[in-house]
Structure formats: structure tokens, C-alpha cells
Amino acid sequence: GNSVTQMEGPVTLSEEAFLTINCTYTATGYPSLFWYVQYPGEGLQLLLKATKADDKGSNKGFEATYRKETTSFHLEKGSVQVSDSAVYFCALGPDYGGATNKLIFGTGTLLAVQP
């Protein structure tokens, strides 16, 4: 079945460092791909998404490109801030035309940014 694999954390970076969190997926069809972020004590919120191959999602300085040839959706940010410290989840959406919004989540990657 469909699945998502993301790099294990924690990832610890200094402020202004470059961030990459790897995410790969296994799916049939052409699923949508998402990154969600969970700040301490809060629920998840959508960070960015891409709905077809070669789409680039971006938000708050974060970017991820839907790469069908490598089945990947890696999250990147050029210069992280302490306020980016959170858990990041890669998620796989329904195949094109799917009848539900069931998402399959990765295990999450904890990012800790030190000043």
C-alpha cells in the first residue's frame, strides 16, 4: 500500500543554517504531497503542498518540490530561525480523483534550532 518515509530526527541546527528534511513515498497513481508542522503544544497545520509532478510548494521560506522520478518531496529552508523549532510531518494524499481526504503521515522529524 501507499506509504511515506521521512528522515529520523532530531535534527539540531544553529540559527541561519540550511535545512533539509528528506521525504520519500510509495504510491500508485498521482497523489498530492504535503508538509505539516506541529509547534509545541499545538495541533498540526499545513505548511505547504504540491498536487502534481514538478510542482513546488512554498511558504514561510520553506520549499519542497514534487519529484516523481525519485518519489521524493524533500523540505528545504535556506536559513532557519529559532522559531522554526517544531516537528515536521510529510504526508501523502489521495490519488487523483480519490474519494476521501485520508492522509498518510510519516513519523515526523523534530527540528531544534539553537541561537
Next chain:
Amino acid sequence: NAGVTQTPKFQVLKTGQSMTLQCAQDMNHEYMSWYRQDPGMGLRLIHYSVGAGITDQGEVPNGYNVSRSTTEDFPLRLLSAAPSQTSVYFCASSAGVGITGELFFGEGSRLTVL
């Protein structure tokens, strides 16, 4: 903007007790769902609903019941709590069905079963 509201935020139960986690959304979303979050396992889908009167099982439905009598509410019931149900529970909703899949999450309910 209320969004998705979950109650209670924290609950401690003894094995065998029953309880209901409440979830309400004020965005007129058709789709609602419950996830549980466990360390090292990410989020796993328990049950979901694509509209009032319609529910279906997710990945880990055993030990949980749901109903959807209105568009706004989607309660999750534990009939006989077990320690394995100690987890953080999230309710999430979405505007429609289809390819976008964007979910709006509540703040979570932390349940401990002793």
C-alpha cells in the same frame, strides 16, 4: 475563528472505563477524521466521515466507535479503555473530498489510561 475544537484537552482513565472525546468544527466541512499520535509512529487514522450519517474505519479502528449525526460534530468513543489507548488524539476536518486533502486540526486531547 474557532476552527476545530476538541474537548477535553487532558484526561486520565482507569482500564475499563469509557469516555467520549468531543470534536466540533464551525467551518461547514464535510470531511472529519480522528488520528492518534504515538512516539515514533506519526499519526494514524482511526475513523473518518465524509458527511453526516456516513462513517468508515481507518488504519487503527479497534476499540473506538464514532458517529456523525450532524455536519459539525464527530465524537470519538472509547467503550472500555485499555493502556494501549494512551495517546494524543487529534480531530481534523476538511472542506470537501478530492485531491487537495488539506486538513485543519484541533489542538489535541491527551489521554492516559492507567
